Structure formats: C-alpha cells, structure tokens
Amino acid sequence: MWKNGHKMLFIFCTIGISHAGFAQQFESNSDGDWSASSTWDSTNPNGCATPTQSPDNSSPCRTNVIVNHSVEYQGDANIGRNTFSQITVSGALANLIFTGDVTLYDNNGGVPPTVFNVENGASLNIQNGTLNIGAGAVMNIIGNSTVIVENLSMANNTSTINIEEGSRLIVLNESIINSSSTLNVNGDFSTKGLSFSSGGVINSNENGVVNVEQDVNMNSGQLNMEGRSEMQVGGSIVMGGGARIDMSDDTFVHTEGDVNVNSWNTAALSGNASFLVDGSTNGGNHFSAIENACYRSQNQNMGSECARTLPVVFNEINGILASYQTVKVLWSVYEDNFVSTYSIERSFNGISNFKTVGEVSGGGWTNELQHYTFDDDDLPVQAGRLYYRIKQVDTDGKATFSKIIGLDIQGLSTGKAAWQIYPNPSKGEQIHLALTNPEKYHGEEMSITIFNSLNQSRSFQASSVEELNMRLREELAQFSKGLVVVKVRWADESQLIKLLL
Secondary structure, three states: OHHHHHHHHHHHHHHOOOOOOEEEEEEOOOOEOOOOOOHEEEEEOOOOOOOOOOOOOOOOOOEEEEEEOOEEEEEOOOOOOOEEEEEEOOOOOEEEEEEEEEEEEEOOOOOOOEEEEEEOOOOEEEEEEEEEEOOOOOEOOOOOOOEEEEEEEEEOOOEEEEEOOEEEEEEEEEEEEOOOOEEEOOOEEEEEEEEEEOOOOOOOOHHHHHHEEOEEEEEOOOOOOOOOHHHHHHEEEEEOOOOEEOOOOOOOOEEEEEEEOOOOOEEEEOOOOOEEEEEOOOOOOEEEEEOOOOOEOOEEEEOOOOOOOOOOOEEEEEEEEEHHHHEEEEEEEEOOOEEEEEEEEEEEEOOOEEEEEEOOOOOOOOOEEEEEEEEEEOOOOOOOEEEEEEEEEOOOEEEEEEEOEEEOOOOOOOOHHHHHHHHOOOOOOOOEEEEHHHOOOOOOOEEEEEEEOOEEEEEEEOOOOHHHHHHHHHHHEEEEOOEEEEEEEEEEEEEEEEEOO
16 A cells, blocks of 8 residues: 555645645845845735845744755754745755754644755755754655755654655764655655654655665564665664565665564565575564565575666775876776676765766676776866766666765866866877866857967867867877967957967
C-alpha cells in the first residue's frame, strides 16, 4: 500500500505550490539583505491592514515571499506561526542564505502550514545552522535545485520534504527523521549520519539516491524503496524498535559495515532488489527475499543471485595544482566492473553547481586497484576554490559519485586589462587567451595581429573567444621561438600583449 500512498503524497505536496491564502507578497528585486526594504518589491493584494516593509514574523498578515536573487538572512530564522504562507526560491540566480538556524513552524489555530519551495535551479544555503522542519511544514526541492544545510531535523507529526529527480539535499553533518515525518527522495539525498526516531519514514523512489557517509540508526523508522533507487552506507545499519525496510523492483542497498538487528525487525525484499552487506548480519531477524531479490552478507545469504552487483568502489581521489592553470585530478578504484565512463565534474566557489569538464573510459572488468588521471587545463581566470568529484556511470546507465575534494587557485592577475595570455612564457604548453575583465568585452568581432622582431606577421578575425583561441594556437605555431606581440582589437578598443614562446 505504501507505494501508491507515498507517490500520491509527493504529487499532492508539489501541486500544493500556489500563491493563494496570503495578504501581503514580497518579491526580491536585487541581491541584498533580507531585512532591507530596498531588497523587495511589496504588494498587498488582499488588504493587510498594517503591512510591513520587509518579510518578517512581525507581520499581522499571512505573507508570501519570492526570492529571485541572492538574499542573505542574518541570524536564526523562525518561519511560520500564522505569518508566512509560502517562501519560494526560484531561478538559477536565486540563492537564499541563512547564517543561523532555520525553523519552519507548524500550522497554528487551523491556519495551513508554511510551504518552502526551492525550484528552477535555485539554491538554499544553511551551511552553518540546522534546518528544523516543524510539524506540518513542507519543503519542496524541485527543478534541478540544491539545498545545503549543516544539520537536518524533521519534527514529529507530518513534516515533509520532497526531493524531485535532478534536485539534491546535502546535509553536511547529521539528519534526524522523527516520528510521522516523511522524506520523499526522487533525487539525491546525502548526509554524514542518519537517524530515525520512533517512526520516521524515507521513501526512495524511481531514481532516488540516498548516500550516508557513516551509520544509519533506525529506531522504529521505515525505509521504503522502489524503482531503481539506491542507498549507499559508509558505516553500519542499526535497526531497533519496529524498524522496517521494504525493497522492490530494481532497488539496491549497499553498506560497508554490518547490519545489526533485533528479533522483531523486518526487511522485505522483492522483485530484483539487491541488499549487499560488506560486514556481518548480527542479531535475530525476520528478513525475507522473494522472487529475484537477494540479501548477501558475510554470514547470511538468502534469495537468488543478485541482479545488481556492487558499483565501483572508490579508493581515493586527489587534486594537484600542476601549474597555475592546470589541475591534475587523480583517483583510484577497486572493482572496476560494469564501468562505462568516469565523468570528471567541477564546481567553482561552492558545491552546488557541478559541471562535467571531461570524461575517461573505464578500464574494463577487474577487481584489482586501477588508477586514473585527468588534466583540467581550462580553469577559471578568477581566484577561488575549485571542487571536484568523479561520476562513475555503469554500462546500464546508473551513476555513482566519489567524495568531493577542493583546492584553491590563485587565478590570473586581471588589473584593468581585458585580456591575458597564459602560460607566459609558454614553455611549449598550449596557449590560452583569457577574458579577464568581462566589463570591457561584450561579444564584438575581434581582429588579431601577431608579429615579432623578425618581421613575421599573421592576422585573422574571430567572432568568439573559442574561435580566437583555436586560430591563435594555429598561427603561433608558425612563429620562431622568442618574443612575439599579440594585438587584440574589438569595437573601439585594442590591447597589446607580449608573449614569450
């Protein structure tokens, strides 16, 4: 019964996103501080008698807030209690930052609970505080959006978080799922530690992925999995009270530690579900595996041959700044089985915007340690911190991620110049002409002239930075070693750059 039930719940909560039931609305008009009235455009469609200048808990009316920019809230935030009807963070440029704890309060006096939406590529950051989802409150993370929090606590009695496929909830430390609270995972949910307290529920559906770095403690909690969802646990799974696990379809659970159970704990596996345990199964249990399902541990096996095997096991991943514009990413893996490709993903100044910067083919079927490297030589010109992770894609299309590493880069010294060439001297390395001052160039046609003291000269035109670099490398290959001058002209501007080949 839970399969259809929790799907209906997710659809209901998502459809419940509306702008009705509020008396005052605030919508951001620029980046800024939450408390500053200049950050917001305010409307009063339903006649709040005493409207406020910025959204806060002092409003006597239900308030709707829409964040389309980067907005920062200083200190702890208590959201709800008859004040906030809905908060929506929407769009790729939207980033709502809380510097302290955030509490979504429950409904009060029959008033509908607060709904918090993060949608359309937006980000919510509570990296220095705890996100408390109060009883009845709802958070929807949809449309390839990201929520990052230090700790997560879901209160008793119908608090709900919905993570749509393509979106992610990242908890840097501990997650606590309390009684009658529900976490619906169709996207990615990552946490350092996970605890169920007396009846919390996680529904992992379709292609949902749950990653737990350390232990999972289930005290009367329930884990329901269907579709091709999977769960990776870096520690052990400890089941107490009336904890239960239900797995069906092509679901997959892998824990690197043990499974510790009490005599009344159950795990029901059906379909092609696979539950793989690197350690032992300890304690009495009522586990079952029917149809093509399987359960495997060091001391207990049941069911058929496992339909899904262990994904690649990452041994380590490191990054080295090989030169001031090249990062060498190194990683090694065990059990390089069923691997199609490794995608190298990079994010700049944060972990919410990973993009693929390269791919490396898998080494084929082997259980021996395999080493891989990738040179990322197209780094941002600005100084900052780069984050890397490896995405491993199986031959059946399923993905597994490595841990995330970070390293700082100095970037190029921009000054007032629009363009800069690196490396300089080139020392035989591939040349890049980088736009270091975007305010000075707006997509105009560019004319390039290269000359030296030996009367060598080459000229060409380019309509994009990519085309410019391709032609520049071709033309520079015709020059003798030594000093050359590159003249870049665009619009009414020009710049001379000296380059030592």
